[in-house]
Amino acid sequence: MEDFEEEQQRRKKPRRGANGFDAAAAAERRKRIDAERRQLPAWAARDQLLSLLQQHRTLVLVGETGSGKTTQIPQFLVNARFGFGSGTGQTSVKPRAANGVDQDPGDAGPSTSGRGQANGAWGGGGGNCIAVTQPRRVAAMTVARRVAEEMGTPLGQKVGYAIRFEDATSPATRIKYMTDGLLLREALVDPALSRYRVVIIDEAHERTVSTDVLLGLLKGVQALRGDDFRLVVMPSGALRGDDFRLVVMSATLDAGRFVDFFPGAVAGLIRGRQYPVQVMYTARPEDNYLDAAVCATLQVHTEEPPGDVLVFLTGQDEIDSAERLIKDKLASLPRSQPATVGEGAEGAGEGADGADPSAPAPAPGGPDSLLVLPIYAALPPEQQMRVFEPAPPGVRKAILATNIAETSITIPGVRYVIDTGYVKSRDYNAKLGLESLAVVPVSQAQARQRSGRAGREGPGKALRLFTEADFGQLEQTTPPEITRCNLASVVLQLKAMGIDDVLGFEFMDPPPRAAILRSLELLFALGALDAAGKLTEQVGQRLSRLPVDPMYGRVLLAASDMGCALEAVAVVAMVATENVFHTPRAKEKEWRSARLKFVAREGDHLTLLNVFRGFSELPKESHKARTQWCSDNFVNIRALRKAEDIHTQLLRFLGPPSPPGLGLPLRSCGDDPTPLRRALAAGLFPHAARLQPDGSYRVLATGRQVFLHPSSVLLDRKPPALVFSELMHTTKTYARDATAVEPRWLPELAPTFFAAKAPGQA
DNA sequence: AGACACTCTT
Numbered sequence: 140m141e142d143f144e145e146e147q148q149r150r151k152k153p154r155r156g157a158n159g160f161d162a163a164a165a166a167e168r169r170k171r172i173d174a175e176r177r178q179l180p181a182w183a184a185r186d187q188l189l190s191l192l193q194q195h196r197t198l199v200l201v202g203e204t205g206s207g208k209t210t211q212i213p214q215f216l217v218n219a220r221f222g223f224g225s226g227t228g229q230t231s232v233k234p235r236a237a238n239g240v241d242q243d244p245g246d247a248g249p250s251t252s253g254r255g256q257a258n259g260a261w262g263g264g265g266g267n268c269i270a271v272t273q274p275r276r277v278a279a280m281t282v283a284r285r286v287a288e289e290m291g292t293p294l295g296q297k298v299g300y301a302i303r304f305e306d307a308t309s310p311a312t313r314i315k316y317m318t319d320g321l322l323l324r325e326a327l328v329d330p331a332l333s334r335y336r337v338v339i340i341d342e343a344h345e346r347t348v349s350t351d352v353l354l355g356l357l358k359g360v361q362a363l364r365g366d367d368f369r370l371v372v373m374p375s376g377a378l379r380g381d382d383f384r385l386v387v388m389s390a391t392l393d394a395g396r397f398v399d400f401f402p403g404a405v406a407g408l409i410r411g412r413q414y415p416v417q418v419m420y421t422a423r424p425e426d427n428y429l430d431a432a433v434c435a436t437l438q439v440h441t442e443e444p445p446g447d448v449l450v451f452l453t454g455q456d457e458i459d460s461a462e463r464l465i466k467d468k469l470a471s472l473p474r475s476q477p478a479t480v481g482e483g484a485e486g487a488g489e490g491a492d493g494a495d496p497s498a499p500a501p502a503p504g505g506p507d508s509l510l511v512l513p514i515y516a517a518l519p520p521e522q523q524m525r526v527f528e529p530a531p532p533g534v535r536k537a538i539l540a541t542n543i544a545e546t547s548i549t550i551p552g553v554r555y556v557i558d559t560g561y562v563k564s565r566d567y568n569a570k571l572g573l574e575s576l577a578v579v580p581v582s583q584a585q586a587r588q589r590s591g592r593a594g595r596e597g598p599g600k601a602l603r604l605f606t607e608a609d610f611g612q613l614e615q616t617t618p619p620e621i622t623r624c625n626l627a628s629v630v631l632q633l634k635a636m637g638i639d640d641v642l643g644f645e646f647m648d649p650p651p652r653a654a655i656l657r658s659l660e661l662l663f664a665l666g667a668l669d670a671a672g673k674l675t676e677q678v679g680q681r682l683s684r685l686p687v688d689p690m691y692g693r694v695l696l697a698a699s700d701m702g703c704a705l706e707a708v709a710v711v712a713m714v715a716t717e718n719v720f721h722t723p724r725a726k727e728k729e730w731r732s733a734r735l736k737f738v739a740r741e742g743d744h745l746t747l748l749n750v751f752r753g754f755s756e757l758p759k760e761s762h763k764a765r766t767q768w769c770s771d772n773f774v775n776i777r778a779l780r781k782a783e784d785i786h787t788q789l790l791r792f793l794g795p796p797s798p799p800g801l802g803l804p805l806r807s808c809g810d811d812p813t814p815l816r817r818a819l820a821a822g823l824f825p826h827a828a829r830l831q832p833d834g835s836y837r838v839l840a841t842g843r844q845v846f847l848h849p850s851s852v853l854l855d856r857k858p859p860a861l862v863f864s865e866l867m868h869t870t871k872t873y874a875r876d877a878t879a880v881e882p883r884w885l886p887e888l889a890p891t892f893f894a895a896k897a898p899g900q901a
Numbered sequence: 902a903g904a905c906a907c908t909c910t911t
Contacts, residue, residue, distance in 0.1 A: 274908065303910055320909040328911060349909065454906060516907065542906050563906040576905065620908090628910085686910035718905085785910095792911085834902090849903045869904070 169291050176289060179207030184409050185215050192216075196361060197385045197404035199397040203411025204591065208388055209341055210286050213269050213314045216337055217297075266334030268312060272319040274347045275547060276302040283307070283316040303686075304784045319349035323632070326353070327683065330636045332360055337384045343397065344389040344584070345546070346619035346648075352629055355645050356636070357385055358401060391584055393616065400647050414594040416556075420607040428559040429457060431604045433464045435557045436537050441472070441504035443600070446554025447536040449544055451589050453563040453578050458513045458539045459724050465537065469506040501533050508534050514548070515541040517718035519770070520777050526550050545588055549595060556593040556601040558586055560609070566623045568868075569654035572841060574625065575868035582617040583610065619648050626650055627689045630658040631667060634674045635683035664825055664892050665693045681801055685792055687711055687785075694822030695793060696803070697888075703808035703815045704793060706748060709755075710815070712785040713747035714864055714876055719778045720850075730773035737772075738852045741812045742861065742878035744819055746852050751786070754779045817888065820880045823862035824889040828874060829882065830859045836874060838866075839885070839893070848873040860885070 176182060181202065192198050202208030273279040283300035290298055299308035300316040308315055319340070326332060338357060343350055364383040387397045387404075394406045425431035432450050439448050452458050501508035514526045529552060530536045538550055542562055564579045581589070586603060593599025603610065621629070633641050642655055662668045667679035667689060674680060682692040691711045698707030713719065722730050737753065739745035754774070757765050769776040796802035808814040820827070828836035828845060834857060836845050845866060847854050851874075853861065858879035867873050886893040 276909080306911095318909065321911080323909095324911050345908090347908065456904080517905080545907085547907070565906070578906090632910095684911075715910095717907095722904090788910090846902085848905085850905080854902075867905075871903095873904080875905085 165291070169289075172289050176207070176211065179211055180205070180409050180412060181207035181211040181215075184407070185211075188212065188407065189215060189219050191405055191407055192384055192386070195403060195405040196383070197387065197401040199394045199401070199404050199406040200386060200388045200409065201392060201394045201406065202388055202390065202409045203413065204390060205412035206409040208409055209271070209273075209282055210289065212386065212388075213271055213337075213339065214286060214290065216269055217313050266336055268335050269314050269337040269339065270322055270332070270335045271314065271316045271339040271341055272322050272350070272353065273316060274319055274342050274345050274350065276318055277547075278342075279316040279318055280307075283314075286314060286316075304788065319347055319353055323349045323353055323356075324686070326356055327632060327635055330356070330360075331363060332357075333364075336382070337386065339386040339388060341388045342390065343387045344391045344393055344616075346617075346621070348621045348624060348629065351619055351621040351647060352632070354387070354397075354400065354647050358645055361385060361401070391587075391616075393584075396647065413591065414596070414598045416590050416594040416599045416601050418590055418601045418603065420603050420610065421605060424606055424609060425604050428561060428604050429461060430464070432557055432559050433461055433468065435602050435604060436461075436465055437468055437472075439555050439557070439600075439602070440509050440535055440537065443555060445503075445535060446597075446599070447530065447538065447550070447552040448555040448557060449538045449540060449550060449553045449592055450557040451544065451559055451562075452539055452541065453559070453561050454541060455513075455515050455517060456724075458515060458541070461539050462511050462513055465509075465511050465539075469509055469511075472504070472506045473502070503533065510534050510536045511539065512536055513539045514543060514550075516543050517721065517775065519721055519775055521766075544592065545585070549592075551596065553595065554593055554597060554599045556590055556599065558589045558601060558603045560586065560603060560605040560613075564617075565620075567625055567654065569651050569657050571843065572625075572657055573843075573866050573868055573872065577869070580613055582614045584616045586610065586613065621646065622648055622650050624650075624654075626654050626658040627661050630655060631662055631674075631679070631683050631689050634662075634668065634672075634679065639672065661825055662689060664889070665689055665822070667693075684801065686788070687715055690822050690825065691715070692822070694818055695789070697821035698815065698818035699793065699803035699805065701808075701814045701818050701821075702804075702806040703818055704803065704805045705807040706815045707818050708786055708789045708793065708805075709751045709782075710744045710748050710819070712782040712789060713751050714744065715785055716778045716782040718775050719747065719750065719782075721773045721775050723773075726773075733772045739812070740852075740856065740879075741816055742853050742858075743851055743876045744864075744878045745812055745815065747876075748815075750774060751779070751782060755783070816878055816880055817884055819878050820862050820884050821888040823864070823878075824885055824892060826864070826866070826874070827860065827862045827880065827885050830857055836861070843872065845872045845874045847877060848875045851875070851877050853877050853879060 188198070188200075200208060200212070273282065279300045279302050283298055284294055287294040287296075287298040292298060295307040296309055296311050298314045299312040301308055301321055302318050303321060322332075322338070332338060340350060340353060340357070343354070361383060385401065387401070389397065398404045398406050421431070429452070432452065436448055436450055450461070452461060510530055512526045514523055526536070526538050527550065536552065538544065538553070544550060558581070560581055561578050562581050562585065563576055566575045566577065567573070568575065590601035590603070593601050630641050633644060638644055641659070642652065659668065659672065662679070663670070665678065665682070666675060667682050669675050674683070678693070678696065681696060682689050685692040685695060687695070691714065695704065695707050695711060698704045720730070720734070737746050737749040739749055753772070754765070754768065757768055766776055769779060790805065792800060793803045794800045794805050825840050826838065827840070828838045831837055831844070836847065837843070838845055847857070848867070856879075860880050860882040861877045862880050863874035864876035867875055
């Protein structure tokens with residue numbers, strides 16, 4: 140429902156009366172909003188925060204849930220005209236970029252004069268905007284909307300947001316909510332981030348890859364823009380000069396890490412407002428957490444007062460199983476029983492109180508009064524939306540969720556959380572170049588986050604399906620993602636920003652050296668780096684501009700040479716999109732037969748192309764036709780719309796000459812699959828593999844034995860050679876998204892690579 | 902022969 144929420148957000152129009160802006164209603168509303176604001180804990184800390192930030196270049200702010208930090212602090216800064224100079228336009232600082240290239244800050248920000256001068260608050264060197272980063276798109280949009288409302292300005296003017304595919308900002312924007320990934324992209328063009336006077340990294344404790352790279356960059360930015368830093372407190376209390384400020388906001392008490400990382404940083408704490416959650420543990424370890432979760436759900440249902448239950452499980456399969464188990468057990472419960480029977484039943488009748496006595500309400504704790512609802516990312520939007528609908532009176536919802544419910548979505552009505560204590564986690568083995576997906580115990584911080592989901596609307600209860608002693612043994616926090624992922628894109632971006640010594644880059648938690656080295660090797664093999672590790676103009680420069688994995692960027696460049704860029708763009712857009720197919724266990728026959736009409740004998744990439752083409756042929760304006768087609772074909776409409784957006788963006792980046800395009804020829808190979816297969820081979824050659832007598836494959840570059848993923852259309856065809864998108868180790872090492880290639884193409888398309896490692900030798 | 906947590910990109 141990510142995009143369900145996104146759409147809802149977009150559809151909301153500023154409140155207007157019949158004749159445009161209804162001033163009276165707006166004033167009334169703002170008065171109420173203003174009163175709400177003043178109740179927030181952040182409000183009480185306002186003066187102290189401003190004073191801290193005048194004296195320190197970096198503020199690490201621990202803001203607990205409900206403190207109002209995200210919405211209020213940017214407003215405090217703007218209203219206090221903090222750090223935006225006194226309007227004289229004088230500047231004593233000329234910042235230098237990290238790469239040593241002089242940079243005129245006046246050029247970097249979009250139209251900093253004009254309007255800025257008009258209210259007398261702006262001016263001075265550098266930009267005049269506050270960037271506030273969020274890990275998620277929806278958060279950037281919703282928070283921006285709220286803050287615009289609080290400030291009584293139309294969204295996109297003084298307060299705006301920017302996310303991929305969408306820019307709701309203007310030259311007047313002073314507070315810009317944006318995704319962390321987007322700010323990172325901007326740093327590619329402007330490594331000093333000179334258009335921002337203040338950068339606020341929100342939800343820093345989540346430690347997304349983008350957040351971590353930004354933290355490293357910002358440390359450099361600070362050194363650079365603080366070079367000539369002088370504290371000049373003006374009579375107005377404002378500061379002068381390029382007084383760049385950084386605020387790192389985090390929800391947990393790991394502030395010390397951030398303070399240690401940024402020289403001269405100071406930490407502050409704003410208490411939150413959360414309802415208490417009573418945390419309970421099991422007395423003994425559970426040997427089957429799935430069964431335990433099922434029992435616990437039923438126990439809550441039959442014994443606890445009304446309130447929905449949120450159960451954290453690890454994946455789609457497990458959720459399917461749990462759903463069946465719960466329904467089976469429910470069927471054996473007595474169908475009708477008085478509300479007062481059994482201990483703990485007092486209060487359980489509450490939900491049925493207002494019901495019509497002639498129409499028998501479901502018995503509280505009975506089989507009809509529990510509504511079991513799955514939620515995970517791959518679930519089609521219309522099914523996801525069901526968890527947001529309130530349960531009918533007397534009915535309790537049990538939501539079986541993956542990690543999606545940990546941060547990405549908030550489900551109303553939840554008062555009970557059941558935490559299995561496990562999560563499916565991605566890991567990366569740099570030595571083997573292998574990603575893996577495994578069920579692992581959560582961290583303590585994660586368990587707390589999950590429990591907190593019970594206390595959003597009132598006091599709640601959390602049942603942890605492990606012992607208190609086990610909790611003590613858990614890692615305190617989950618290792619940052621950057622230490623356990625493929626770094627090809629990150630390394631390419633750092634190189635493109637002029638950071639040549641990637642191994643020496645100051646990460647807060649450095650990734651394994653082997654992971655960086657492996658990425659350097661890959662980028663060299665792709666031709667993005669030369670032997671000295673410098674970004675190459677022809678390939679490296681271009682790849683860094685394309686918002687796709689470097690291997691796929693290489694596919695696009697090759698495809699434009701080979702006359703099949705149009706097809707390659709569609710394929711890459713589809714590969715970058717997860718959960719294209721909906722594969723419910725109960726309807727396996729149906730989705731298998733639906734899939735057949737898209738299957739291309741050449742492999743999964745061309746199959747995805749067929750799906751994209753099928754979807755593209757539908758009339759764009761007919762939401763109904765598109766939804767129907769997707770549902771008929773067991774294709775996820777959310778994924779296809781995303782692929783469509785990426786497709787459009789890639790065409791723009793590749794097509795018409797700068798800005799922003801690379802000016803490459805965008806031609807079609809029509810129905811001839813060969814050029815496209817060659818283009819795929821030209822970018823994915825590090826993932827080329829040859830068939831072994833036993834039906835497995837051997838990766839040419841590493842010699843590693845891998846298996847075709849069971850979802851591959853090539854599974855029963857087994858071509859002698861193929862290239863694949865990625866390796867994933869679950870029960871075995873699987874190659875996903877494969878396309879058959881001619882073995883002779885490989886040394887032809889990547890001579891250097893295969894000269895060093897002769898095919899078949901490995 | 903047998904399966905895939907979650908975000909995100911000028």
